[in-house]
Structure formats: C-alpha cells, structure tokens
Amino acid sequence: xxxxxxxxxxxxxxxxxxxxxxxxxxxxxxxxxxxxxxxxxxxxxxxxxxxxxxxxxxxxxxxxxxxxxxxxxxxxxxxxxxxxxxxxxxxxxxxxxxxxxxxxxxxxxxxxxxxxxxxxxxxxxxxxxxxxxxxxxxxxxxxxxxxxxxxxxxxxxxxxxxxxxxxxxxxxxxxxxxxxxxxxxxxxxxxxxxxxxxxxxxxxxxxxxxxxxxxxxxxxxxxxxxxxxxxxxxxxxxxxxxxxxxxxxxxxxxxxxxxxxxxxxxxxxxxxxxxxxxxxxxxxxxxxxxxxxxxxxxxxxxxxxxxxxxxxxxxx
Amino acid sequence: xxxxxxxxxxxxxxxxxxxxxxxxxxxxxxxxxxxxxxxxxxxxxxxxxxxxxxxxxxxxxxxxxxxxxxxxxxxxxxxxxxxxxxxxxxxxxxxxxxxxxxxxxxxxxxxxxxxxxxxxxxxxxxxxxxxxxxxxxxxxxxxxxxxxxxxxxxxxxxxxxxxxxxxxxxxxxxxxxxxxxxxxxxxxxxxxxxxxxxxxxxxxxxxxxxxxxxxxxxxxxxxxxxxxxxxxxxxxxxxxxxxxxxxxxxxxxxxxxxxxxxxxxxxxxxxxxxxxxxxxxxxxxxxxxxxxxxxxxxxxxxxxxxxxxxxxxxxx
Numbered sequence: 001x002x003x004x005x006x007x008x009x010x011x012x013x014x015x016x017x018x019x020x021x022x023x024x025x026x027x028x029x030x031x032x033x034x035x036x037x038x039x040x041x042x043x044x045x046x047x048x049x050x051x052x053x054x055x056x057x058x059x060x061x062x063x064x065x066x067x068x069x070x071x072x073x074x075x076x077x078x079x080x081x082x083x084x085x086x087x088x089x090x091x092x093x094x095x096x097x098x099x100x101x102x103x104x105x106x107x108x109x110x111x112x113x114x115x116x117x118x119x120x121x122x123x124x125x126x127x128x129x130x131x132x133x134x135x136x137x138x139x140x141x142x143x144x145x146x147x148x149x150x151x152x153x154x155x156x157x158x159x160x161x162x163x164x165x166x167x168x169x170x171x172x173x174x175x176x177x178x179x180x181x182x183x184x185x186x187x188x189x190x191x192x193x194x195x196x197x198x199x200x201x202x203x204x205x206x207x208x209x210x211x212x213x214x215x216x217x218x219x220x221x222x223x224x225x226x227x228x229x230x231x232x233x234x235x236x237x238x239x240x241x242x243x244x245x246x247x248x249x250x251x252x253x254x255x256x257x258x259x260x261x262x263x264x265x266x267x268x269x270x271x272x273x274x275x276x277x278x279x280x281x282x283x284x285x286x287x288x289x290x291x292x293x294x295x296x297x298x299x300x301x302x303x304x305x306x307x308x309x310x311x312x313x314x315x316x
Numbered sequence: 317x318x319x320x321x322x323x324x325x326x327x328x329x330x331x332x333x334x335x336x337x338x339x340x341x342x343x344x345x346x347x348x349x350x351x352x353x354x355x356x357x358x359x360x361x362x363x364x365x366x367x368x369x370x371x372x373x374x375x376x377x378x379x380x381x382x383x384x385x386x387x388x389x390x391x392x393x394x395x396x397x398x399x400x401x402x403x404x405x406x407x408x409x410x411x412x413x414x415x416x417x418x419x420x421x422x423x424x425x426x427x428x429x430x431x432x433x434x435x436x437x438x439x440x441x442x443x444x445x446x447x448x449x450x451x452x453x454x455x456x457x458x459x460x461x462x463x464x465x466x467x468x469x470x471x472x473x474x475x476x477x478x479x480x481x482x483x484x485x486x487x488x489x490x491x492x493x494x495x496x497x498x499x500x501x502x503x504x505x506x507x508x509x510x511x512x513x514x515x516x517x518x519x520x521x522x523x524x525x526x527x528x529x530x531x532x533x534x535x536x537x538x539x540x541x542x543x544x545x546x547x548x549x550x551x552x553x554x555x556x557x558x559x560x561x562x563x564x565x566x567x568x569x570x571x572x573x574x575x576x577x578x579x580x581x582x583x584x585x586x587x588x589x590x591x592x593x594x595x596x597x598x599x600x601x602x603x604x605x606x607x608x609x610x611x612x613x614x615x616x617x618x619x620x621x622x623x624x625x626x627x628x629x630x631x632x
Contacts, residue, residue, distance in 0.1 A: 086549075094575070233402075234402060234407065235402075235410055240571060240572050243573065244568070244569060247566055247567050249563035249564065249566075250565075255556060255580035256558070256559045256582055257559065257582060258580065259579070259581060262571065262578035263575075263578075264572040264575045264577070266573060
C-alpha cells in the first residue's frame with residue numbers, strides 16, 4: 001500500500017505491506033488530518049519511526065466480527081493492554097503498555113489502511129461527512145477539558161491559541177463559561193465572532209493580567225505557560241494542552257506563591273465529539289485549509305507547518 | 317530595639333525604632349523560627365529589605381483593643397487590604413495589595429517586637445509552650461495541603477523531603493493516607509519511625525517509580541519537581557511546596573502526556589495547627605536543633621543553612 005513513512009526523514013512509499021495485527025481490524029483510510037504533533041514527530045518528538053498520523057476517518061475492511069465490515073468509523077488512538085494497573089482502573093489512555101496510533105509503537109493513518117482493535121472504533125452516523133469526521137479525534141481532545149474540569153457559567157476562561165486545536169476547544173467550550181480566545185492570528189477574529197466567541201489579539205490582551213479563573217494553553221509554544229501565568233488569577237487553574245520537545249524554564253515559585261493548579265490534558269472522549277458534530281454545534285468546514293492527495297504528503301506537511309495554515313487533510 | 321536587618325547583607329542592629337502601624341498591635345517577640353525562605357531571602361529572594369522572619373510567638377504589648385494586651389499569640393503573616401477582588405472572595409492570603417511579615421513590604425520577627433493587624437492574631441492556650449507555638453505558622457502551611465486536597469485513606473502519598481517543613485507535613489498527614497517520606501537524611505528514619513511514619517532513602521525509593529497517587533515536593537530543591545514526576549502515577553497529583561529563586565527546566569510535555577495535576581501550596585490555616593499542638597499530635601520538640609540569642613542571629617542563620625540542621629530558633 002501507499003503510505004508516508006518517517007525514519008529520520010519523511011518519505012512517500014508505494015509498496016508497504018498492509019499489516020493487520022492479530023485480533024484487530026483493517027480500516028481503509030478515507031481521510032487523514034495533519035496535527036501539530038505530527039509536525040513535532042517529524043522533528044524527532046517521541047523518537048517515533050514508522051507511519052505517522054493519528055487523525056482519520058475510514059471504513060472497516062477486515063474484522064473477526066463480520067458486523068463491523070463496511071462500517072464507516074473513527075478510532076481512538078491509544079491501544080491498551082487491558083491488564084495493567086491503569087487499564088484495570090479504567091484509565092486505558094494511560095495504559096502502561098499502550099501503543100499509540102502514529103505516535104508510539106504503532107503505524108498511523110497517513111496510509112491507505114491501518115490496523116486498530118475493535119474496541120477503539122466508533123461507528124459514524126450518516127449525517128456526519130468524512131470531512132467532519134476526520135475532526136473527531138482532536139475535537140475529543142478539546143472535550144477532554146470539560147471532563148477534567150467542569151466549568152461554571154460565571155467562570156472567566158482565557159483560551160490561549162487560535163490554531164487548529166484552539167479553534168476546536170473554543171467551539172467545545174462555547175456557552176459553558178465566559179470565554180475569550182487570545183490569539184496571534186488577527187484574521188481569526190471574524191471566524192470566532194461568526195461563532196459568537198470573543199477574540200483578543202495578544203496585544204489587546206496584554207493589559208488584562210491576572211484576571212482569568214482558568215487559562216487554557218493551546219499555543220503549542222514553550223512560551224505559552226509563562227503567558228498563562230500572566231493571565232491566571234491567584235488560586236486559578238492552567239490547563240496545558242501544549243506538548244513541545246525539550247524542557248521550558250518554568251517559574252515554579254510563582255505557581256506556589258499564587259497557588260495555581262496546573263492540569264495536563266491529552267486525549268479525550270469520542271462520544272461528545274461525535275454528538276457535537278451530529279448536532280451541527282461545531283464548524284469544521286472553516287478549519288480546512290487544503291486537501292492533498294496522500295502521494296503529495298510531504299508537501300502537505302510542509303504546508304501544515306506554515307504560519308496561518310489550519311487543518312491540512314490527506315486523501316489516500 | 318534590637319533586630320536583624322537585611323539589605324544586601326544581614327546585620328544585627330541595636331537601635332532600630334519599634335514602629336506600630338496605624339490600627340495594628342505591637343507584639344513583643346518571645347521566640348522566632350528560621351525558615352528556609354529566610355535563607356533564600358538573604359540570597360535576594362523576593363528582593364526583600366528590612367527585618368526578615370515570619371515565624372514567631374509573642375505577647376501583645378500595645379493594641380487599640382485593650383482586651384488583647386498581655387495575650388500570648390501567634391500571627392498569620394499575610395496582611396490583607398480587605399477591599400480587593402481577592403479579599404472580597406475570602407482569599408486574604410492572595411490579597412493583591414498584601415504585605416507579608418518579613419517577606420514583602422513588612423518588617424518581620426527577627427526583632428524584639430513586630431507590628432501586625434489584630435485580625436491576623438490567634439491567642440494561644442496555656443497548654444502550648446512557646447517552643448511549640450513557634451511552629452504554628454509552618455505547621456499551618458503543612459495543613460494547607462489537606463485544605464486543598466482532601467486525602468483518602470487508601471491513597472498512596474509520597475512526601476519528598478525530610479527537612480523542617482517535610483517533617484511537619486509528615487505529621488500533619490499521618491493517618492490520613494498511605495504515606496511514605498522519601499528523604500536525603502537517613503538519620504531521620506528513626507525519628508519518622510518513632511512517629512509511625514514510613515521512610516525511604518532516595519536510593520531505596522529509586523525503583524518505586526510511577527506508583528504514587530500524590531507526590532508532595534517539600535525538597536526545597538529545583539530538582540524536586542523532576543523527582544516528583546518520576547514518582548507520580550499517570551493521572552496523579554503533585555503538590556509543590558518548594559519555592560526557589562530562578563526558573564527550573566520542567567518537562568511540561570510529561571505533565572500533559574501523563575495528565576498530571578500540579579497544585580501550588582503556600583500558607584495555611586492556623587486553627588488546625590493550634591489544635592494539633594494542643595492535642596499533642598505533633599512532635600515539635602524533636603525538630604529543634606538549637607536556640608540562639610537574637611544578637612547571635614547571623615551565626616544562627618549560618619547554622620540553619622548547614623546540612624542536617626533542623627529548626628533554629630531565635631530568642632530576643
């Protein structure tokens with residue numbers, strides 16, 4: 001099969017074997033999305049080699065359970081052992097022996113097909129198009145915030161970051177709190193205002209220090225945390241979505257003095273993401289910058305790294 | 317009056333004025349305790365100049381309310397404005413205009429007397445000696461953890477640090493959870509075992525990674541947070557008590573991947589600390605290394621900085 005392959009550098013391969021792991025399904029990929037994590041991976045993040053990509057929508061082609069064959073699905077990216085102390089606690093996303101689609105020990109979605117366990121799959125209702133469904137995984141990561149930190153309607157929440165993930169988080173949180181998005185792309189203002197969400201440029205936000213009950217760092221930048229500390233009130237909470245290679249210097253004494261709570265947030269629940277798309281509560285159409293054929297994947301990843309690019313999709 | 321004075325360097329002064337701020341009380345200091353924060357302050361932390369010291373027990377000598385005169389008291393160290401958005405929310409320790417005894421804009425307890433507002437004072441029952449009462453402030457900081465994070469009896473808690481604060485936290489937490497203290501002073505083992513608290517040396521703790529539900533960093537070291545990340549399980553909590561100057565490099569991606577919650581923890585409630593001392597639930601006697609006369613304060617601070625020293629007290 002055709003696929004993008006990363007080992008020190010990214011190459012397009014025409015004749016990779018399509019391997020289905022024992023007890024898993026083969027899923028033909030209809031569309032795959034490029035995430036900032038994929039860009040980090042091609043810089044060496046996680047030490048991954050293999051086929052990258054973890055966002056996809058596809059059709060089950062092969063399964064031990066014939067009921068699944070032909071179903072259009074999205075898939076959770078953490079494949080868990082089911083036996084370790086975290087799996088037993090129901091924390092499958094933190095399984096000690098997990099593999100992660102296109103990130104850790106498991107080939108991903110920048111390919112004609114991929115392999116995942118049946119229990120990772122979610123069938124899709126017909127009302128959700130492929131172009132919407134490919135956003136389920138990052139939208140689930142956005143909904144993870146509400147799972148970890150139920151918001152009150154009077155809470156002042158600053159979302160730092162108006163990139164791909166930030167714009168999904170903004171929509172997931174809309175109506176749950178007093179939300180403002182602070183971003184470095186002034187051209188996103190009209191988009192957010194169309195959705196009824198307040199926007200401030202970084203410069204406009206500068207005077208409004210220590211005013212937020214909660215700050216969400218979805219900047220994707222090592223500087224995001226410092227900026228979050230400027231914005232959050234004493235006793236407030238910083239939710240960190242940003243994963244960068246390296247160790248940024250953090251003013252930890254300030255976390256102590258202001259008694260800040262910091263919450264790391266990663267993968268999230270698929271059902272509320274699917275529900276939100278089905279109910280047309282999230283606009284994904286405006287988030288698609290371009291669709292590339294898989295064979296132009298290298299070009300697509302370069303495009304995805306450009307400032308101002310939103311979601312770049314790959315079609316096998 | 318006699319006092320220690322810090323401005324770039326520490327000096328003992330014989331003739332400082334004893335100033336009572338308008339509306340406040342003058343308290344004659346009976347005993348003052350040296351905290352690691354005081355040592356940091358003499359290295360430039362917080363940019364403080366004036367009389368350092370924030371742990372004390374004393375007697376009210378002057379007050380607008382004559383009922384207080386002659387009372388033996390301890391005092392909360394944050395003097396709040398009462399009007400700002402944090403005071404109004406009941407977060408006086410985070411008052412935006414606060415001064416802090418011996419730390420921020422207010423002379424401290426390494427002196428014959430000090431000034432504090434009446435609302436900061438707590439009268440002491442006779443059963444608590446001066447040598448015990450001088451521990452109320454740091455013991456309150458230990459109890460702050462239980463206020464922020466109610467512990468369940470089945471939770472595995474690792475307390476990193478067997479110094480002055482660590483040994484108070486250990487006693488405050490005893491019986492609330494499955495506690496183990498990990499420390500760098502093997503000679504503390506017998507003390508902790510006397511109290512019925514498990515102890516592991518740093519070397520003994522090495523193989524026990526990712527096993528704790530909660531890790532408390534009371535190391536006072538910039539390396540404490542990294543060590544805490546080694547010990548805490550995915551989805552677990554790190555409570556940070558350590559305040560160091562500078563910005564340590566933090567593996568923030570690991571906080572995200574493992575979805576760790578980090579809670580900064582500073583000053584705490586005095587009533588449970590006073591209650592615990594009154595009920596003889598906390599052994600402070602074993603924590604006193606030496607008592608120095610105030611005029612030998614410089615020597616006392618040097619002694620407090622030596623490895624293995626526990627609490628050094630100053631008697632005016």
